[in-house]
Amino acid sequence: MRSLRIVRTSTAILLLTARPGLAQTSSPAAAGASVEAMYRDIADSLIRAATGDSAAYARLGNLVDGFGHRLSGSASLEAAIDWVLAQMKSDGLENVQGERVMVPHWVRGEESVELVKPRRARLHMLGLGGSIATPRRGITAPVLVVTSFDDLHERAAEARGKIVLFDVPFTTYRETVKYRVEGAAAAARAGAVASLIRSVAAYSIRSPHTGVMHYDSTVTPIPAAALSVEDAMMLRRFQDRGQPVVVTLRMAARTLPDAPSRNVVAEVVGRERPDEVVVLGGHIDSWDVGQGAMDDGGGAVAAWEAVRLMKQLGLRPRRTVRVVLWTNEENGGKGSLAYRDAHADQLTKHVLAIESDNGVFAPKGFRFSGLDAAFAKAQEIAELLKPIGADKVSREKDSPEADIAPLVERGVPGMGLDVEGSRYFWFHHSEGDMLDKLDPAEVGRCVAALAVMAYVAADAPDGLAHAAAR
Amino acid sequence: MRSLRIVRTSTAILLLTARPGLAQTSSPAAAGASVEAMYRDIADSLIRAATGDSAAYARLGNLVDGFGHRLSGSASLEAAIDWVLAQMKSDGLENVQGERVMVPHWVRGEESVELVKPRRARLHMLGLGGSIATPRRGITAPVLVVTSFDDLHERAAEARGKIVLFDVPFTTYRETVKYRVEGAAAAARAGAVASLIRSVAAYSIRSPHTGVMHYDSTVTPIPAAALSVEDAMMLRRFQDRGQPVVVTLRMAARTLPDAPSRNVVAEVVGRERPDEVVVLGGHIDSWDVGQGAMDDGGGAVAAWEAVRLMKQLGLRPRRTVRVVLWTNEENGGKGSLAYRDAHADQLTKHVLAIESDNGVFAPKGFRFSGLDAAFAKAQEIAELLKPIGADKVSREKDSPEADIAPLVERGVPGMGLDVEGSRYFWFHHSEGDMLDKLDPAEVGRCVAALAVMAYVAADAPDGLAHAAAR
Numbered sequence: 001m002r003s004l005r006i007v008r009t010s011t012a013i014l015l016l017t018a019r020p021g022l023a024q025t026s027s028p029a030a031a032g033a034s035v036e037a038m039y040r041d042i043a044d045s046l047i048r049a050a051t052g053d054s055a056a057y058a059r060l061g062n063l064v065d066g067f068g069h070r071l072s073g074s075a076s077l078e079a080a081i082d083w084v085l086a087q088m089k090s091d092g093l094e095n096v097q098g099e100r101v102m103v104p105h106w107v108r109g110e111e112s113v114e115l116v117k118p119r120r121a122r123l124h125m126l127g128l129g130g131s132i133a134t135p136r137r138g139i140t141a142p143v144l145v146v147t148s149f150d151d152l153h154e155r156a157a158e159a160r161g162k163i164v165l166f167d168v169p170f171t172t173y174r175e176t177v178k179y180r181v182e183g184a185a186a187a188a189r190a191g192a193v194a195s196l197i198r199s200v201a202a203y204s205i206r207s208p209h210t211g212v213m214h215y216d217s218t219v220t221p222i223p224a225a226a227l228s229v230e231d232a233m234m235l236r237r238f239q240d241r242g243q244p245v246v247v248t249l250r251m252a253a254r255t256l257p258d259a260p261s262r263n264v265v266a267e268v269v270g271r272e273r274p275d276e277v278v279v280l281g282g283h284i285d286s287w288d289v290g291q292g293a294m295d296d297g298g299g300a301v302a303a304w305e306a307v308r309l310m311k312q313l314g315l316r317p318r319r320t321v322r323v324v325l326w327t328n329e330e331n332g333g334k335g336s337l338a339y340r341d342a343h344a345d346q347l348t349k350h351v352l353a354i355e356s357d358n359g360v361f362a363p364k365g366f367r368f369s370g371l372d373a374a375f376a377k378a379q380e381i382a383e384l385l386k387p388i389g390a391d392k393v394s395r396e397k398d399s400p401e402a403d404i405a406p407l408v409e410r411g412v413p414g415m416g417l418d419v420e421g422s423r424y425f426w427f428h429h430s431e432g433d434m435l436d437k438l439d440p441a442e443v444g445r446c447v448a449a450l451a452v453m454a455y456v457a458a459d460a461p462d463g464l465a466h467a468a469a470r
Numbered sequence: 471m472r473s474l475r476i477v478r479t480s481t482a483i484l485l486l487t488a489r490p491g492l493a494q495t496s497s498p499a500a501a502g503a504s505v506e507a508m509y510r511d512i513a514d515s516l517i518r519a520a521t522g523d524s525a526a527y528a529r530l531g532n533l534v535d536g537f538g539h540r541l542s543g544s545a546s547l548e549a550a551i552d553w554v555l556a557q558m559k560s561d562g563l564e565n566v567q568g569e570r571v572m573v574p575h576w577v578r579g580e581e582s583v584e585l586v587k588p589r590r591a592r593l594h595m596l597g598l599g600g601s602i603a604t605p606r607r608g609i610t611a612p613v614l615v616v617t618s619f620d621d622l623h624e625r626a627a628e629a630r631g632k633i634v635l636f637d638v639p640f641t642t643y644r645e646t647v648k649y650r651v652e653g654a655a656a657a658a659r660a661g662a663v664a665s666l667i668r669s670v671a672a673y674s675i676r677s678p679h680t681g682v683m684h685y686d687s688t689v690t691p692i693p694a695a696a697l698s699v700e701d702a703m704m705l706r707r708f709q710d711r712g713q714p715v716v717v718t719l720r721m722a723a724r725t726l727p728d729a730p731s732r733n734v735v736a737e738v739v740g741r742e743r744p745d746e747v748v749v750l751g752g753h754i755d756s757w758d759v760g761q762g763a764m765d766d767g768g769g770a771v772a773a774w775e776a777v778r779l780m781k782q783l784g785l786r787p788r789r790t791v792r793v794v795l796w797t798n799e800e801n802g803g804k805g806s807l808a809y810r811d812a813h814a815d816q817l818t819k820h821v822l823a824i825e826s827d828n829g830v831f832a833p834k835g836f837r838f839s840g841l842d843a844a845f846a847k848a849q850e851i852a853e854l855l856k857p858i859g860a861d862k863v864s865r866e867k868d869s870p871e872a873d874i875a876p877l878v879e880r881g882v883p884g885m886g887l888d889v890e891g892s893r894y895f896w897f898h899h900s901e902g903d904m905l906d907k908l909d910p911a912e913v914g915r916c917v918a919a920l921a922v923m924a925y926v927a928a929d930a931p932d933g934l935a936h937a938a939a940r
Contacts, residue, residue: 061707061711062711065704065707065708066588066589067589068589068591118536119536119537119538121538124901203675204675204902205673205674205675205677205896205897205900205901205902206677206760206900206901206902206904207675207676207677207902229906230902230904230906233904233905233906234535234904234905237531237535237905238535241531241532290676291704426675427675430675430676431594431675431676432674432675432676432677432700434676434700434703434704435703435704435707436699436700436703
């Protein structure tokens with residue numbers, strides 16, 4: 001997903017400075033040849049290899065069926081990372097490493113919301129990541145349903161001692177997720193004893209969605225959870241009819257000391273300029289529900305497979321291609337920061353960073369963050385993806401993908417794989433994020449798109465500078 | 471839903487005998503006037519009243535939010551029936567009664583399926599209605615995944631001592647539901663210790679679906695449950711990879727002695743031929759998940775509202791219109807049998823029976839079971855529903871709706887409200903069957919369709935005989 005951290009400090013990404021990485025790689029000898037002429041055959045061979053079988057989907061199945069969900073701090077995440085590292089070595093990838101990262105360690109524990117009035121019923125819920133627990137007996141209180149922060153503001157006098165429910169229908173993720181992230185702080189400020197949200201979900205079959213929330217240092221933390229869309233709507237209907245609503249929220253969530261995790265890194269080392277790097281990846285961690293197949297097992301495996309195919313086809317580009325499976329994207333972003341810091345002295349030679357974290361659905365192309373010249377070159381490379389319909393490169397209108405955002409802030413051109421994501425928020429952070437939500441052929445096309453973009457950006461004699469020189 | 475009982479003895483409905491009811495109501499005086507000429511104004515006034523506000527949706531909300539799900543034998547079902555009876559009286563409906571019916575009383579209890587091998591995980595499941603319990607410690611056994619009864623047959627030697635999982639993708643309800651109904655008996659016959667199915671669901675967000683199952687008197691009963699589609703697919707993938715699968719099934723389900731329930735009956739008594747009756751209704755019971763809003767709170771309320779609107783508009787048809795909210799459609803059909811038996815001596819004067827039990831989505835028309843002449847007349851009446859797009863009457867290709875099936879077997883013409891039901895099996899018998907799955911405007915159009923069809927069939931001087939005489 002696009003970076004929440006960046007959502008909160010979004011001016012930062014407007015301050016991208018011109019940076020030398022790509023512009024200095026120009027190679028006059030081949031500057032005249034078109035990308036199409038130079039790379040059509042190689043691109044087609046990568047596309048054929050990626051779409052000719054279901055290897056990526058099978059590998060993703062082994063990952064997510066074999067280890068399940070992979071929340072930061074969990075044994076399943078670290079076991080999955082061990083397995084990936086071993087598999088990458090047996091793939092013949094180079095410099096395979098787990099780079100240590102300390103990550104938050106939040107544990108859900110038993111949890112429930114019970115409707116007490118106007119009748120008894122068990123509601124469908126998921127605690128939000130980072131929430132504190134309730135007392136063991138739970139918190140039983142009247143519910144005040146509000147429809148926005150403004151609505152809460154207007155009804156602040158009614159909120160004291162109540163459980164506030166933000167019943168906000170999904171519009172865009174950016175517009176709706178702020179209630180998940182900041183709702184508890186806003187409710188606490190109004191004197192509420194707990195905070196609930198309508199799940200941030202574009203569709204629901206009584207399927208609640210979790211995700212990260214943040215407290216505010218100026219107010220006392222209160223427990224925070226998401227109800228299913230259906231349950232939130234029901235509580236709102238009770239209130240609209242004038243029926244007092246009382247619920248009991250119970251959460252045994254705990255935040256343990258930070259735990260060690262790892263960013264997975266592996267390479268195909270460049271044949272001419274090994275110190276210049278194209279990074280591509282996804283995040284290996286997930287929420288503690290479903291299998292994290294869509295978010296983001298699929299993105300992680302697709303990037304990995306893209307690099308494996310280069311190796312398999314004997315393609316060693318001029319520059320190094322490095323696959324990075326970031327840890328802790330979901331509740332901390334510590335993996336992305338650790339990568340940035342561990343490789344701080346190499347960042348000026350990072351010529352491109354690509355992330356896939358919108359589900360490996362049918363790929364449409366990429367969203368680009370960076371300078372105009374590099375954007376133009378990326379568009380030129382993407383033309384090679386016309387056979388699989390993934391040739392559209394647009395300017396990133398939102399924040400860059402979360403794990404590459406710290407690199408983009410340092411001036412590295414960034415790209416996010418753009419996909420047909422109309423059902424992404426049906427499954428995102430829910431128990432429904434299971435392997436079957438992805439399609440083997442679509443996953444294969446995502447692998448192809450990542451492989452072609454990464455390989456050509458890494459190999460092009462003049463990097464993305466050719467376009468910059470126009 | 472269409473009758474499962476009839477599914478099992480489907481030849482019965484082919485034996486419909488010619489019956490006198492409608493044919494004997496001919497009234498030569500008005501035989502020449504067209505339905506269109508006689509009833510256009512009344513039909514339009516019913517359509518306007520039904521679609522002019524959200525009264526039906528609001529009433530449905532009061533029912534399903536107020537009482538929740540309503541399984542036979544539950545306190546919530548009987549409380550809902552009490553409320554409906556009181557409301558019907560205050561609506562001014564006539565002869566409002568709860569007609570006693572003894573119904574099965576199955577109680578779910580605590581239940582779970584835990585994956586033990588190849589890794590530990592809690593699977594999403596619902597026990598099937600009518601299942602026996604497991605021992606308290608559960609049943610832990612290897613899983614054999616089969617894809618059909620034939621597949622089980624071929625692998626019968628492997629099934630002994632195992633938990634059989636029927637992983638059958640949804641095609642049609644009729645094709646798929648047989649694994650829910652008969653799977654446990656087939657698995658037991660092969661020596662299995664428990665039976666699981668992939669939920670009978672056209673779409674899933676890890677949302678299991680319950681429903682009735684039947685044992686077979688020739689084999690020992692074994693516990694039976696449904697996994698979510700996602701979980702069933704995962705177990706199959708494990709098996710396909712050669713990974714042994716072991717699960718622990720725990721179910722505390724109990725079948726208690728039959729309990730008293732009631733069919734709700736209310737009328738607008740006919741002004742000329744009060745002993746001739748048009749029945750319309752839905753079923754008031756539901757499964758013990760979700761709210762039973764779609765299945766079939768909506769159908770029950772739509773039929774009730776159709777009759778209330780006649781009363782409100784001062785429309786008293788020639789014959790009696792009787793709304794019936796059947797009990798125990800879901801796991802026994804005792805309400806439909808009790809209605810048939812309690813009114814056995816009136817059935818030859820039942821001129822039409824209509825049920826709405828496919829969700830009150832956008833109405834398209836009706837499916838008809840009965841004689842050609844009556845079918846033609848029903849088509850003529852349905853022309854009045856062109857303004858709301860509900861004018862198509864087709865021959866019932868399946869069984870009649872479950873609650874009117876016993877009447878159709880006795881020769882009563884039957885009609886099922888036909889709707890745009892593409893998402894019906896997304897929610898059916900699942901926690902997702904909540905009010906928000908229905909749309910107020912569509913519910914209103916269903917009310918209109920039921921009201922116009924019932925009123926005109928009850929009022930037409932020659933009943934459906936006009937067509938029969940052609």
